[in-house]
Amino acid sequence: MKIIHTADLHLGFNAYPKEGAEQRFASLNFLEDYALKSKPDIVLIAGDLFDRRDPPSFVQERFALFVKNLTKNGIGIFILTGNHEGPPNKERRIHLDVYSALEIPNVIVARKMGLYKMKGVNIVAVPYPYKKNLLAKDKYKIESEEEAAKLMNEVILKSVKKYLEKVSDKNPVILTMHIGVSEGKVGSEQYLALTNELTISVSDLDFEEVSYIAMGHLHEMQMLSTPRNNIPVVYPGSLERLNFGEENNKKGFFEVEFSEGTHTPSMEFVENPFARSFYTINLRKDEDTENVDWNKAKKSITRIKLLEDFENEEILKSLIEKLKKESYVFAGITDSRREKDETAFAVTHRAISPKQAIEKYLSEKAKNNEFIKKEKEKIAEVSTEILKEVFEGSEEV
Numbered sequence: 001m002k003i004i005h006t007a008d009l010h011l012g013f014n015a016y017p018k019e020g021a022e023q024r025f026a027s028l029n030f031l032e033d034y035a036l037k038s039k040p041d042i043v044l045i046a047g048d049l050f051d052r053r054d055p056p057s058f059v060q061e062r063f064a065l066f067v068k069n070l071t072k073n074g075i076g077i078f079i080l081t082g083n084h085e086g087p088p089n090k091e092r093r094i095h096l097d098v099y100s101a102l103e104i105p106n107v108i109v110a111r112k113m114g115l116y117k118m119k120g121v122n123i124v125a126v127p128y129p130y131k132k133n134l135l136a137k138d139k140y141k142i143e144s145e146e147e148a149a150k151l152m153n154e155v156i157l158k159s160v161k162k163y164l165e166k167v168s169d170k171n172p173v174i175l176t177m178h179i180g181v182s183e184g185k186v187g188s189e190q191y192l193a194l195t196n197e198l199t200i201s202v203s204d205l206d207f208e209e210v211s212y213i214a215m216g217h218l219h220e221m222q223m224l225s226t227p228r229n230n231i232p233v234v235y236p237g238s239l240e241r242l243n244f245g246e247e248n249n250k251k252g253f254f255e256v257e258f259s260e261g262t263h264t265p266s267m268e269f270v271e272n273p274f275a276r277s278f279y280t281i282n283l284r285k286d287e288d289t290e291n292v293d294w295n296k297a298k299k300s301i302t303r304i305k306l307l308e309d310f311e312n313e314e315i316l317k318s319l320i321e322k323l324k325k326e327s328y329v330f331a332g333i334t335d336s337r338r339e340k341d342e343t344a345f346a347v348t349h350r351a352i353s354p355k356q357a358i359e360k361y362l363s364e365k366a367k368n369n370e371f372i373k374k375e376k377e378k379i380a381e382v383s384t385e386i387l388k389e390v391f392e393g394s395e396e397v
């Protein structure tokens, strides 16, 4: 029994408008080619397969081909929904519902918690937990975010227990979840700051019936295990590099194998050589402009980071001109010499958070608008609240 465990593909994610179309599906192509050669029983996608609930048609089409090519070769596909494509409430339809409607054998979309079965394997699934889905307003009177998180934790663990009790055979049990664990490492640019994200502790997942815990959500590859039963708790990380915070991370997926009659899996990380490349040119002093790795810049989304004593704006300007011509994509400049998060020159893509962008915008407007000047703080507060609503569970804020 062999399973490929991948997560956070974020298909349809547009890193930089100037990036070439060839990168769009480079990582999915790699996964597909690998799966067709290795012939696992199941490809398990632990959430955030798509970057949006309703991805563009060409992205839907490419994934449909993936489904066709794998199922034609007898490979099952198990899709857990993450915060990027999952329904924030029960009624909301999502693009992936198409696959449930088609009832393709050995293709399962788990948008609800439950015990699923594929090719004999028991899969207990916990999609990204939306507050609205888990806690009915009339049922609980929630005083604070902490209390809500605690309640959600209880609901999830109770449900997992319930589904584990329903397992009626001796086949391996896999628990798959799209959620962060409190012991896990969050990538430096994966913004979780605004959303009071729910995390779960690895020690709470120590169910002895479970053989492997297939996680998704954290974009950095990491292998943890439960304290008592030593069950592997594995994040393959995102299949692609999505931002500069992942510049030095290895990208790929896990191949997990259960040999006949055993419940202890062997795991191997398969590295994806086609993940996009990011390159930060750190300029601490003026001479650092001579140490640019131009081969790397040619293949990479490249940015300049100003640090410490860098001063010479003339040198900087000519370096920018050259990078605009010769790098794969020139993403801009971050100025970390002054207060944290202040940016130099043009504000670059995702160089500041949406919250900071609102504050910056309002400060700018306040200069010649008395009303905004007076109500700046209130507007910022309300806008932040709206952002929280809109992006509930998203990493984009």
Ligand SMILES: [Mn+2]
Binding pocket: 008, 047, 048, 082, 083, 084, 178, 216, 217, 218
């Ligand atoms: Mn996620």
